Amino acid sequence: MKTIGTFAETRALVSGRIGLVPTMGFLHEGHVSLIEHARSMCDTLVASLYVNPTQFDESTDFDRYPRDLDRDSAIAAAAGVDILFAPDDEEMYPTPLLTQVHVPALADRMEGVHRSGHFAGVATVVAKLLAGIKPDVALFGRKDAQQLAVVTTMAADLSFPVDIVGGSIVRERDGLALSSRNIFIEDRTAALTLHVGLMAAADAFEQGVIDGAELESVVVDSLGDVELEYVELADARTTERLVTLDRPAFIAIAARIGGVRLIDNVYFTGTPLVADRGNRLGAESMLYDEGDS
Amino acid sequence: MKTIGTFAETRALVSGRIGLVPTMGFLHEGHVSLIEHARSMCDTLVASLYVNPTQFDESTDFDRYPRDLDRDSAIAAAAGVDILFAPDDEEMYPTPLLTQVHVPALADRMEGVHRSGHFAGVATVVAKLLAGIKPDVALFGRKDAQQLAVVTTMAADLSFPVDIVGGSIVRERDGLALSSRNIFIEDRTAALTLHVGLMAAADAFEQGVIDGAELESVVVDSLGDVELEYVELADARTTERLVTLDRPAFIAIAARIGGVRLIDNVYFTGTPLVADRGNRLGAESMLYDEGDS
Numbered sequence: 213m214k215t216i217g218t219f220a221e222t223r224a225l226v227s228g229r230i231g232l233v234p235t236m237g238f239l240h241e242g243h244v245s246l247i248e249h250a251r252s253m254c255d256t257l258v259a260s261l262y263v264n265p266t267q268f269d270e271s272t273d274f275d276r277y278p279r280d281l282d283r284d285s286a287i288a289a290a291a292g293v294d295i296l297f298a299p300d301d302e303e304m305y306p307t308p309l310l311t312q313v314h315v316p317a318l319a320d321r322m323e324g325v326h327r328s329g330h331f332a333g334v335a336t337v338v339a340k341l342l343a344g345i346k347p348d349v350a351l352f353g354r355k356d357a358q359q360l361a362v363v364t365t366m367a368a369d370l371s372f373p374v375d376i377v378g379g380s381i382v383r384e385r386d387g388l389a390l391s392s393r394n395i396f397i398e399d400r401t402a403a404l405t406l407h408v409g410l411m412a413a414a415d416a417f418e419q420g421v422i423d424g425a426e427l428e429s430v431v432v433d434s435l436g437d438v439e440l441e442y443v444e445l446a447d448a449r450t451t452e453r454l455v456t457l458d459r460p461a462f463i464a465i466a467a468r469i470g471g472v473r474l475i476d477n478v479y480f481t482g483t484p485l486v487a488d489r490g491n492r493l494g495a496e497s498m499l500y501d502e503g504d505s
Numbered sequence: 506m507k508t509i510g511t512f513a514e515t516r517a518l519v520s521g522r523i524g525l526v527p528t529m530g531f532l533h534e535g536h537v538s539l540i541e542h543a544r545s546m547c548d549t550l551v552a553s554l555y556v557n558p559t560q561f562d563e564s565t566d567f568d569r570y571p572r573d574l575d576r577d578s579a580i581a582a583a584a585g586v587d588i589l590f591a592p593d594d595e596e597m598y599p600t601p602l603l604t605q606v607h608v609p610a611l612a613d614r615m616e617g618v619h620r621s622g623h624f625a626g627v628a629t630v631v632a633k634l635l636a637g638i639k640p641d642v643a644l645f646g647r648k649d650a651q652q653l654a655v656v657t658t659m660a661a662d663l664s665f666p667v668d669i670v671g672g673s674i675v676r677e678r679d680g681l682a683l684s685s686r687n688i689f690i691e692d693r694t695a696a697l698t699l700h701v702g703l704m705a706a707a708d709a710f711e712q713g714v715i716d717g718a719e720l721e722s723v724v725v726d727s728l729g730d731v732e733l734e735y736v737e738l739a740d741a742r743t744t745e746r747l748v749t750l751d752r753p754a755f756i757a758i759a760a761r762i763g764g765v766r767l768i769d770n771v772y773f774t775g776t777p778l779v780a781d782r783g784n785r786l787g788a789e790s791m792l793y794d795e796g797d798s
Contacts, residue, residue, distance in 0.1 A: 219664055304664075310610045311628070311662035317603045335604070336663070339632075344664035346639060369604035370629070371512055371597075371637035 213289035215281075215296045219344035222297045228255025232347035232374075234338060237261040237298075238278040238392035239287045241493055242382040246351045249379055251292040253349050259288050260297040260341055262304060267333030273473075278392055297345065304340065313339045315369070318362050318451045322464055323475070326441050334359055335366045342372045349375045354488065355389055357462040357477045361451045381476070381490030383407065389476045389490065396472045402436040403469045409434035409443075410478040413463050414487035417480065422457040431465060438467040448479065457485070506582035508574075508589045512637035515590045521548025525640035525667075527631060530554040530591075531571040531685040532580045534786055535675040539644045542672055544585040546642050552581050553590040553634055555597060560626030566766075571685055590638065597633065606632045608662070611655050611744045615757055616768070619734050627652055628659045635665045642668045647781065648682055650755040650770045654744045674769070674783030676700065682769045682783065689765045695729040696762045702727035702736075703771040706756050707780035710773065715750045724758060731760040741772065750778070 216222045231254030233246045243259075250257055261284055268274035281298065288296050312332055319331035342350065350367075352360045364376045382390045387407040388400070397403050409431035416430045424445040431443045444453050448460040457480060464477040479488040509515045524547030526539045536552075543550055554577055561567035574591065581589050605625055612624035635643065643660075645653045657669045675683045680700040681693070690696050702724035709723045717738040724736045737746050741753040750773060757770040772781035 219666065223666065307661070309662055311606065311608045311659045313604065313606050313632075313663070315604045339606075340662075340664040343636060344666060346666075366604045368600070369602050369633075370606070371633040373512065373516060373637060373639075 213285070213293050213296060215285060215298055217297075217299055218303050219297075219299070222258060222295055222345055225295055226256040226258065226345070229349070230254055230345065230347045231257045232341060232345055232350040233257070233259045233293075234341050234350065234352070235259060235261055236263045236277065236392065237284045238280060239284045240382070240390045240392065242353050242355060242379075242390040244287065244291045245382050245491070246353060246379045247288065247291040247293055249377070250349065250351045253377075254347075256294050257292060258295045258297050258345055258347065259293045260299075260345070261288075262297075262299055262337070264304070264333060264337045265301070266305075266309065266336065267330050269327040269330055276396075278395060304337070309336070312336060313366060313370075315362050315365050318358070318365055321358075321451060321453070322442055322444055322446065323358050323466065326466060331359070331362050335362055338363050339366060339370065339372075342367060342374055347374055349377060351377045351379055353381065354378045354462075354479055354490075355381045355391070355475065355477070357448070357464050357479065358446070358451050361449060364449070380479075380488050383490045383492045385492055385494070387411070387492065389474075391474065393472060393474070397474075398470050398472075399437065402438050403472075403474060405434055405436035405438060406465050406467060406474060406476045410463060410465065410476055411489060414478050414489055417457060417485075417487060424454045424456060427457060427463060431463060435467070438469050441466040441468070441473075448481065460485070506578070506586050506589060508578060508591050510590075510592055511596050512590075512592070515551060515588055515638055518588055519549040519551065519638070522642070523547055523638065523640045524550045525634060525638055525643040526550070526552045526586075527634050527643065527645070528552060528554055529556045529570065529685065530577045531573060532577045533675070533683045533685065535646050535648060535672075535683040537580065537584045538675050538784070539646060539672045540581065540584040540586055542670070543642065543644045546670070547640075549587050550585060551588045551590050551638055551640065552586045553592075553638070554581075555592055555630070557597070557626060557630045558594070559598075559602065559629060560623050562620045562623055569689075571688060597630070602629070605629060606659060606663075608655050608659050611651070611658055614651075614744060614746070615735055615737055615739065616651050616759065619759060624652070624655050628655055631656050632659060632663065632665075635660060635667055640667055642670060644670045644672055646674065647671045647755075647772055647783075648674045648684070648768065648770070650741070650757050650772065651739070651744050654742060657742070673772075673781050676783045676785045678785055678787075680704070680785065682767075683786075684767065686765060686767070690767075691763050691765075692730065695731050696765075696767060698727055698729035698731060699758050699760060699767060699769045703756060703758065703769055704782060707771050707782055710750060710778075710780060717747045717749060720750060720756060724756060728760070731762050734759040734761070734766075741774065753778070
């Protein structure tokens with residue numbers, strides 16, 4: 213595996229069907245799952261690693277976002293990445309960014325309400341990755357469900373010839389959704405209630421509940437000592453809040469536990485709709501706990 | 506030459522270094538000049554032909570914009586185009602467009618003041634062409650000077666690996682800048698004063714005048730019976746109004762003559778700065794007057 217700093221060098225090294233897994237680094241089993249899925253779909257697999265400042269609404273969150281390139285390189289190589297595209301700020305933003313890519317109809321709710329400017333930053337940096345690397349397929353985790361919807365719409369609207377593929381959430385053995393920010397969690401019991409609430413809603417759906425407000429209430433009723441930002445049943449494609457769970461959708465939650473902001477969700481896809489509760493890690497693959505930070 | 510309706514078929518037919526000349530059709534010698542220039546820079550030359558509704562601020566302007574695909578096909582083929590990409594609305598906007606590409610710092614002046622939403626439409630549709638056709642070089646006429654700046658910044662900001670190249674204005678023998686809208690001109694004498702004013706400003710610059718306000722006044726003083734919208738000395742890269750002509754720049758003018766809105770400009774480029782007054786057609790190449798519309 214090669215670590216490359218520029219778009220041009222990356223393009224010069226790829227051939228055949230190109231896969232891309234964009235990341236902000238500090239890779240965990242969720243990323244590995246995407247990489248392994250992508251590996252089977254392409255000839256050349258590129259993972260990108262860039263902590264994109266324009267999608268952070270809080271500078272402290274950006275500053276303390278965990279970084280460990282050596283560890284990420286080893287994980288990426290072991291998972292089957294051919295090229296780790298790890299640009300610096302000079303490559304990504306050589307001049308002040310004057311162009312905005314924005315999908316307001318999908319972005320201005322849920323995460324967009326609580327993280328001002330976040331999705332404009334995401335849409336723009338993903339557009340840059342699609343433009344600069346020209347992948348045929350790009351994979352994003354379903355954990356960022358609204359992001360997946362924004363990126364899917366952006367790529368289609370801008371005629372990028374790329375398949376945007378979502379990957380199921382990977383959870384620790386106790387159900388906590390993997391996140392690079394999990395290292396900051398102090399009250400794990402409270403953090404776990406996000407997952408507990410979502411699984412309760414999935415249970416309720418499987419028992420016949422399709423009313424959006426009722427499903428959202430099931431989640432809220434399970435929550436422990438968390439500062440809730442939102443719980444919404446959202447159309448998976450448009451992110452519009454749904455009155456009834458009668459199409460592909462997700463129930464998303466965001467909450468703060470102590471100083472840590474976490475998000476999680478449960479997807480409903482397929483015909484008939486089936487809950488995607490994510491995949492729990494076995495004991496042997498607790499990659500997340502092996503981090504050296 | 507092949508006329509193709511979809512991005513996918515277009516991509517399947519191109520190879521080597523790809524050139525793109527985006528147009529709205531009703532081709533004139535200005536387009537032919539760009540096509541001939543592009544021909545020398547690429548292996549496969551694509552011209553696109555699409556009257557993009559999202560960049561029109563006036564529906565009457567969109568409705569009456571001249572269209573003649575048969576004539577355009579013949580001109581494009583004769584000029585050396587390999588593929589005429591002529592998509593329909595279904596290919597360009599299969600679903601309501603939710604994504605905006607915008608470069609407000611460059612777009613919200615001059616044309617942007619008088620044509621609300623114009624440059625968001627331009628930036629978005631050009632982003633689609635760059636994403637969907639993946640050209641290595643794309644050519645735009647300097648007649649739309651501000652558009653050239655917007656597109657250049659957009660492409661660089663979004664990391665499209667494309668060289669954006671501007672081509673000199675082509676003028677009729679009497680100096681009128683070629684435009685698909687010229688067929689609507691009734692008071693040609695008045696229309697010509699835009700060109701007269703710009704050339705007077707170029708003369709003044711060559712005689713040592715570098716003060717922006719003075720150069721703008723020279724243009725205004727030459728105008729005949731026109732309804733002036735703006736005259737501005739603008740930085741060629743940033744489109745900011747300049748106090749002094751001391752860097753690559755253009756003096757742009759927009760005015761209405763009867764019901765017809767015209768734009769024109771004179772560029773100043775190189776070291777030292779030299780005026781690009783455009784190229785006048787000889788009698789044998791008055792392609793514009795041969796139109797059948």
